[in-house]
Amino acid sequence: MKRIAPWLFAATLAVVAPLSEGVTLRVANQGDVQSMDPHSLNESLQLSFTGSVYEPLIERDKNMGLTPALAVKWTQTSPTVWRFDLRPNVKFHDGTPFTADDVVFTFRRAAGEGSDMKGYTNPIKEVRKVSDLAVLVHWVHHPRFGDFLIDAGFDDSFAKHPPYGSYTEAMKLFNWGNGVTNRQEPGEDLAAQLVRRNVHPKGVFFTHLHPDHTGGVLALGPQTELIFGRTEASFLARAAVANHFAGKTKFLSIDFQSAPALAPLGPSVDLFGDGSFWAISVPGHTDDDMAFLINGKTPTLLTGDASHFAWAFQAGVAPRGWDKDGTARGYKSLEQLRAFAKAHPNVAVIYGHELVRFKLASQTKPHV
Numbered sequence: 001m002k003r004i005a006p007w008l009f010a011a012t013l014a015v016v017a018p019l020s021e022g023v024t025l026r027v028a029n030q031g032d033v034q035s036m037d038p039h040s041l042n043e044s045l046q047l048s049f050t051g052s053v054y055e056p057l058i059e060r061d062k063n064m065g066l067t068p069a070l071a072v073k074w075t076q077t078s079p080t081v082w083r084f085d086l087r088p089n090v091k092f093h094d095g096t097p098f099t100a101d102d103v104v105f106t107f108r109r110a111a112g113e114g115s116d117m118k119g120y121t122n123p124i125k126e127v128r129k130v131s132d133l134a135v136l137v138h139w140v141h142h143p144r145f146g147d148f149l150i151d152a153g154f155d156d157s158f159a160k161h162p163p164y165g166s167y168t169e170a171m172k173l174f175n176w177g178n179g180v181t182n183r184q185e186p187g188e189d190l191a192a193q194l195v196r197r198n199v200h201p202k203g204v205f206f207t208h209l210h211p212d213h214t215g216g217v218l219a220l221g222p223q224t225e226l227i228f229g230r231t232e233a234s235f236l237a238r239a240a241v242a243n244h245f246a247g248k249t250k251f252l253s254i255d256f257q258s259a260p261a262l263a264p265l266g267p268s269v270d271l272f273g274d275g276s277f278w279a280i281s282v283p284g285h286t287d288d289d290m291a292f293l294i295n296g297k298t299p300t301l302l303t304g305d306a307s308h309f310a311w312a313f314q315a316g317v318a319p320r321g322w323d324k325d326g327t328a329r330g331y332k333s334l335e336q337l338r339a340f341a342k343a344h345p346n347v348a349v350i351y352g353h354e355l356v357r358f359k360l361a362s363q364t365k366p367h368v
Contacts, residue, residue, distance in 0.1 A: 039115040057084055057103070070098065072179055077317050080125075088179040100129040128311050133353035135182075135212050137190060138302060139199060140294060145272055149204045150292055150302060152216035152244075156189040158182050166218060171211050171240055182212070190216030203227055203252075205271075205279065207304030207352070208286040209237040214244040223250060229281070229288025230255045236322065237286065254290070256281040264339040268293075282306040282337065284330020285319045291337060298348050301341065305352040306333050313338065313351060 031045045038050040057071040071084040090098035104127050111121040138150040158165030163181035164172045175181070186192075194201070203225030206213055209232050217226065226245065230253040245251075254269055259281070262268035267281040278293040285305045292302040307313040316338065318330040341349050 039110050039117045042116040042119070057086075070103075078315070081315065081317060085179055088181060103127065104129050133212075133308065134355035135184075135215075136350075136353065136355070137193075137216065138292075138350070139197070139201075140277060142272060142276065145202070147199050147201045149201045151207055151213040151304075152204050152220070153190045153213070154182070154184055154188075154215040155191065155217075155219040156184075156186070157218075158184040158215065159186045159189060166215055166244065167211055168240065168243055189219065191219035194219075203250075205290070205292065206232070207291070207302075208232060208289045209241050210286070210305070211241050211244065213305075214241045217244045217248065218246075220248075222248065224248075225250045225252055227252045227254065229253065229290055230257075232286060232288035234287055254279050256288070262293075264343065265293075265336050266333065280337075282330075282333035284321050284326055284328075284333045286321070287326070289330075289333070291333075293347075299344070299346060300348045300350060301337065302350050303337055303352055306330065306337055307351050308353040309351050310349075310354055313341075313349065319352075 033049045059069045061067040107127040110117040137153040206228040256267040259267035269279045271277045280291040318334040321327040
């Protein structure tokens with residue numbers, strides 16, 4: 001009699017077995033699962049059970065190495081700070097999107113009253129959400145020279161064609177590879193907001209040339225002046241944003257090489273010659289990154305991407321540059337901004353990607 005290969009026999013059973021037939025799995029164990037709450041009991045059987053239900057940020061592979069789970073990567077940004085980048089497009093069983101807010105909630109719950117997992121969270125000082133990143137445009141009105149913008153935000157393509165709008169194919173690939181997506185509601189684009197406010201900007205000062213700062217240029221008229229640092233338009237910058245400047249001809253640059261330092265800041269340029277509006281050199285995140293100081297009713301420091309968030313500014317964590325040297329310059333620029341903010345506590349600080357809930361325009365009209 002011919003011998004049937006085991007794999008063939010198993011495959012045959014899989015075909016002929018009724019699809020509706022139920023199978024009972026019996027497992028013998030001296031204990032029992034006490035709860036579905038993942039923080040209720042720090043006990044091996046309980047953890048084994050809940051570990052099959054709840055997914056962690058990172059997990060162990062078969063060789064006990066760390067491997068991505070809900071976090072796609074993790075980076076030590078300083079000796080005591082770790083940043084986790086979350087996997088995009090993850091949803092809970094009911095269809096609710098998984099966000100950084102859920103991670104913050106989970107850690108706080110694990111450290112809270114009634115949790116048996118406090119021993120794991122005690123070494124953690126705090127957990128902060130550093131995204132979503134707000135894409136900001138600032139409007140500055142000068143009584144003599146008129147209206148200007150700082151950065152241009154997005155045009156309406158990001159509402160019409162999410163998640164990458166008018167980005168180049170290279171930038172779409174870069175953002176996709178890093179799990180970054182963009183979203184915008186209709187009517188939030190630059191053109192729509194300028195119409196609502198009846199603002200006609202003469203020019204745009206760019207903190208730097210990244211596409212989330214230049215995407216709205218497509219909505220501006222051909223006479224709008226476009227102003228950035230003299231060495232900012234590097235090969236990488238042009239590759240990232242050149243399509244946003246198609247058809248534009250009014251380009252101006254700011255040269256910090258001969259500009260005086262506005263201690264404790266670095267080289268600074270008095271843009272209107274009356275002390276109301278200063279461009280500050282903060283290289284690091286890009287080659288010729290700029291911050292701005294506006295001497296209005298409430299003096300305001302706009303860090304641009306020299307610091308994305310309040311927590312990073314307070315902790316002294318700078319954004320990365322193109323390379324190690326750029327990152328090092330970024331930390332020097334950040335320390336200059338922090339020293340200025342400490343010396344002038346009356347100055348409001350607005351960060352590069354953190355939304356502040358007040359009317360910036362009314363706060364930044366210069367008094368000259």
